Amino acid sequence: MNPDVAFPVWSGERAQRVAGVLEAALPAPAEPPLALHEAMRYAVLGGGKRVRALLTYAGGELAGADPAHVDVAAAAVELIHAYSLLHDDLPCMDNDVLRRGKPTCHVAFGEAVALLAGDALQSAAFEILANAGAGDSRRQLALLAHAAGSRGMAGGQAIDLAVVGTTLRLPELEQMHQLKTGALIRASVRLGAGCGRTLAAGENEALDRYAAAIGLAFQVVDDVLDVEGTAQTLGKTAGKDAAQQKPTYVSLLGLAAARQRIETLRADAHAALADFGASARRLIEIADWIALRKN
């Protein structure tokens, strides 16, 4: 792959690459139990932006890792992400019927199969990572499991549930998002970097600052798009935060200040990676892409 290709080409190549890894890692659609395996594939292979996989590949590039050594880590974070969306859409959670322009998994396969498919996708993430053995796999596994668990993503979702209908201040909202989406985004970058040369403690801290900034930026953009967007451009239900009375950046800051916050976070992301030079190119491009995305 040409290292000088423009970002849309690079990201398209990497998204295709991880889709191939996921396709091969998931049980075949003809393998029983059929409904479960179909549901798993439906939830994972239905497209999506693959932001987390791109971050993993970009983190790998920063640490000089060959993409082939990053493939499984990139696929593992996408499996965790897909399972979390699947469970998040369930009737007892967000009760959403549309995801990536298609019926959500429980609408297509029923609640019980969707629940199990999410459970099995989480197992699959750890299984492929353990079997791959790239980098210090024990450390990589611990990192991913921590990011997924009650002190990471699942914890953030629990806070999200608890705050519906309450008045939340900005620091609390940010803490929730740092867990709900930030933890897995940070893990994605770190897992990718963990596939290459050993980074110094200060370098890992810089990566974490970068990840914290783009993780929040991603969420602020989501909140802005939820207000501005339509189901057609988003591929999911628009305006649902307001309908569910969820506190958002827009509801707390107003639209203009939320947009300004995105710019500040983008600048923070750039600043965090200043010492890495050209090796940080793709991470920088992802930060810009996240901040400027329209869906």
Add this chain to the structure above:
Amino acid sequence: MNPDVAFPVWSGERAQRVAGVLEAALPAPAEPPLALHEAMRYAVLGGGKRVRALLTYAGGELAGADPAHVDVAAAAVELIHAYSLLHDDLPCMDNDVLRRGKPTCHVAFGEAVALLAGDALQSAAFEILANAGAGDSRRQLALLAHAAGSRGMAGGQAIDLAVVGTTLRLPELEQMHQLKTGALIRASVRLGAGCGRTLAAGENEALDRYAAAIGLAFQVVDDVLDVEGTAQTLGKTAGKDAAQQKPTYVSLLGLAAARQRIETLRADAHAALADFGASARRLIEIADWIALRKN
């Protein structure tokens, strides 16, 4: 610990031991998000027979492992088991309200928190195993993840869902149980053994034969108890298989043949371990205990 103690003493000591490991591994009840962490602890620390942990310790003893080196593996299989019960009890699955004599987790904490608690318990199992690094941890993690996933426990639960109200023959019923409960039971024994000396391929196969026999025996006993027992002795709803029109060993074989099948499986378990001599003592005792249990 005295190696010559009787089985009830040994199993009581080990059950207490793993409870302590679980207590320390789980986030404190005062750590936010409170509801999530309370629900996780509620689902895990509420007692239970700890059959899988006992199998892990017994597998460790067979391979000469110090119990201290088996602790985390034993706790990890219990976390996976607890998460599976929690999700299995949810309204979209078995919709059960009673577990170990207490309200099920979703009755006590609400569906959404229960769902997330199960998710986070699965993550926690892999996190503690990755952090412990006993034995060949990469192989241990792959083994546990495979047992939990769509080709193991989650796959068995999906088959279980699909066969409600259908007529199932015995081989299909056994295949379902080999995944639904058998896979994690097999992994429990193997994970424990993986903490000790390296076993020969034939020795691992013998352990798998043992595990397959006691896994099925456990299930046949469950089916018999579901017919014979009461909620008071079982600590969970009795008679629910018949109410849900689930195929069981009793519905397929009749009560007398099901009881006979338990004895045959117990003999199979003994035979599988014949070459191990005294090192298999606790595994043999567990087989007997499973076959003869009344709740």
